[in-house]
Every structure is written in structure tokens, then in C-alpha cells.
Amino acid sequence: MASSAVLLLILMVVAPTVHGHTHTPGGTPAARFWEAALPDSPMPESIVHLVQKGTDHSPLQQHHSAAMILPNACLGYSYRIICNSPAQQASSVEGLFFRESDMRVGRTMMVALPAFDPAPFLPRKAAERIPFSNLTDALDRFGIAPGSQEAARVGETLSTCREAPLAGEKKACATSLEGVVLSATRMLATSRPLAAAASALPNSGLPRRAYTVQAIKPLGGGGGGSVACHSRAYPYAVYECHMMEGSSEEAYVVSIRGSSGLPTVDMAAVCHFDTSNWIPAHPAFKILGTHPGGSPVCHFLPYADLMFGVKLANNA
Structure with a gap:
């Protein structure tokens, strides 16, 4: 089932495509791939930005720092990671976690x-020509000083991508937007269409304040499983995608609003119902x-992370 879904997706991309969504950077192979794979899910603005940025300012010619969303923050995506100082890290990510x-x-x-x-996305063909496994090669290619904090972040990304999945987990790292979509398609193993979502916040983030929940919508209609893909620290876009088998996770789009006069923000969110294999220090x-x-x-x-779900019948 999974292999046939991926083959169908590739054939759709090769075929001519109709006019795309206004949010898509038209003309790029990544945009055409997205439109064919996810015709009812406009490309999120954050992903549009990273695709266009990679086209206009290629990481192969212009250095982009291997940025992290929060240094050593353990945001919940590597459940076995032991934070260097759990109490300090808890305070730094307090605004991300919430109760169901x-x-x-x-x-x-x-x-x-x-x-x-x-970091921006490289075109798929360019990304596939770059070896993705050796730290020394990566540091040399992108002019990163060995022993620097950036080198450590790159090394951590490579280590994370080499790690075996947890029991019941599917995981993969992707070095192009097409690779991200294909990874999610393989993991969800369905012939149904997929839905995609990202938090619609600016890269400047959201200020700490009270927000009121305006609406809640299960991604794809709910119940069909979900894959989360998280941006990792690297000189170009690398995403770690993963999902837990069974019904231990559910993805949502949650609309929240700050004080009066502020716009509503649609946030991608996930709830983990089985945390039995997470470390106690999380x-x-x-x-x-x-x-x-x-x-x-x-x-x-966070900004530019992606969530994919199975689009059930009669649901957006």
C-alpha cells in the first residue's frame, strides 16, 4: 500500500499540473510537487519562504547558520533526550506545551x-548530490569551524538522523521538501489524499501572553494517524519526520487569539496520549x-515545522 501510494505520487508530479494556490512559489519543482501531492492543502507561508529563500540565496553559495529553535531546549521531539539542565529547559519551552x-x-x-x-530548502536534485552522513565532510563543504557551537549542532542532527526509532515509532530524515512529503506518505501508508498544516505564525514568534482558544479542528478529519516533521539544525533544510504507530497521537489545527484587537493565529498542534517510553526528565x-x-x-x-494527516472522506 505504501509503495503504491508513493509511486502514484511520483506519477502525479510528472504529469502536467493545473494552476496552483496563491501561496505557492510557482514554477519551482518543489511547488509543483507539493501541488500534485497535496492539492487541497496550500503550501504554508513559512514553507513558501524557505523554498523561495533557497532559490534566491542558495545555501551552496551563501552560508546559512545551522540554527536551532532553542539551544538545548529538548522540545519534545526526541523523547529520549536528557536535557543538560531540565529545570532551566522547562522554563524556556513552557509556552509550547499544554494539557489536552x-x-x-x-x-x-x-x-x-x-x-x-x-535554513532554506535546497532543490531536490542539489540535495541528493550532497552526501548526508559524515560530519567532517559537512563542516568542510559549508566552511564551519570544527569545535564551534554550529559544528556541534550539525553533529547532533546527523546523530539524531542515525538513531534507531523507538519501539512502535517510524522515523526518517529528509533533505528536500519533496523528501519530507514522500517520507510522510510512506509512514502513513495510505492511498487516501493527505492534509498538511504548519503553525501560521511569523518567524519572529509569538510573545508570551494569554491566548483564548477560538476553534479546534482535527487535521484531515481526525483518526487517520499523523506524521510530524521538525526542522533540524543544518546549513540547509533538514527535517526529521516521525510518527507513532497505533492511535497514541492526534494532530490538530488550533485557532488562538490574544487580547482584543489582535488577529487569530492558526497553530498546528499534536497531543501524545501515550508517553510511557519518554524519559522522566523530559x-x-x-x-x-x-x-x-x-x-x-x-x-x-514552532515556525516551519510540518504536520501531515490522512484526509478522511468529506473532511478538509
Whole structure:
């Protein structure tokens, strides 16, 4: 099933495509691929920016720092990571995590997301020509000083991508936008169309304040599984995609609004209902007052992270 879905996706991209969404950087292979694979999901503005940035200012000619959303923050995507100082890290990511019980229309929650300027996407053909496994080669190619903080971040990304998945987890790293979409398609293993979402916040982040939940919508209609793809620190865009098998996760688009006069922001979010294999030192447990295997842990997706779900019949 998965292989046939991927083959169908490739054939769709080769065929002529109709006019795309206004949010898509038309003309690029990545844009055409996205439109064919996800015809009912306009490319998020953050991804549009990274595709266009990679076209106008290629990482192969112009150095882009291997940025992290928050240094050493353990944002919840590598559940086995032990943070260097869990108490400090908990305070730095407090605005990302929330309880499943807080996700109700009319409820108020404290939200804060930091500024983040991730590296741009390389065109798929360019990315496929670059070896992605050796730290020394990566540092030499992009002129990164060995022993520097940036070198350490690049090394951490390579190590994370080499790690075996947790029990019941599917994971893969992708070095192009097309690779991200194909990874999600393989993991979801369905012939149904996919839905995609990203948090619609600027790369300057969201200031820490109380936000009221305006609306909640399960991604794709809910119940069909979801894949989260997170930007990793590298000189060009590298995403780690993963999902847990079974029904232990659910993805949503949550509309939140700050004080009166501020616009509503549509945030991609995921709730983890089984945290039994997470490390006890994970900062989410301190923030939410729970423990491995306890109450669900939910979090928003930072700027330019992606979520994919199965689009069920009669649902957007």
C-alpha cells in the first residue's frame, strides 16, 4: 500500500499540473510537487519562504547558520533526550506545551514561541548530490569551524538522523521538501489524499501572553494517524519526520487569539496520549505536572515545522 501510494505520487508530479494556490512559489519543482501531492492543502507561508529563500540565496553559495529553535531546549521531539539542565529547559519551552484538557473553545492558555530563522530548502536534485552522513565532510563543504557551537549542532542532527526509532515509532530524515512529503506518505501508508498544516505564525514568534482558544479542528478529519516533521539544525533544510504507530497521537489545527484587537493565529498542534517510553526528565512533565504514562502531553509546532494527516472522506 505504501509503495503504491508513493509511486502514484511520483506519477502525479510528472504529469502536467493545473494552476496552483496563491501561496505557492510557482514554477519551482518543489511547488509543483507539493501541488500534485497535496492539492487541497496550500503550501504554508513559512514553507513558501524557505523554498523561495533557497532559490534566491542558495545555501551552496551563501552560508546559512545551522540554527536551532532553542539551544538545548529538548522540545519534545526526541523523547529520549536528557536535557543538560531540565529545570532551566522547562522554563524556556513552557509556552509550547499544554494539557489536552486546555484544548477547549473559550479556554485560555499561556503561549509563547521564540523567533526562529531556519535554513532554506535546497532543490531536490542539489540535495541528493550532497552526501548526508559524515560530519567532517559537512563542516568542510559549508566552511564551519570544527569545535564551534554550529559544528556541534550539525553533529547532533546527523546523530539524531542515525538513531534507531523507538519501539512502535517510524522515523526518517529528509533533505528536500519533496523528501519530507514522500517520507510522510510512506509512514502513513495510505492511498487516501493527505492534509498538511504548519503553525501560521511569523518567524519572529509569538510573545508570551494569554491566548483564548477560538476553534479546534482535527487535521484531515481526525483518526487517520499523523506524521510530524521538525526542522533540524543544518546549513540547509533538514527535517526529521516521525510518527507513532497505533492511535497514541492526534494532530490538530488550533485557532488562538490574544487580547482584543489582535488577529487569530492558526497553530498546528499534536497531543501524545501515550508517553510511557519518554524519559522522566523530559521538560514537558515538569511543566504539566505529569509523568511518563500519565496524562496526555500536547504541544504547538514552532515556525516551519510540518504536520501531515490522512484526509478522511468529506473532511478538509
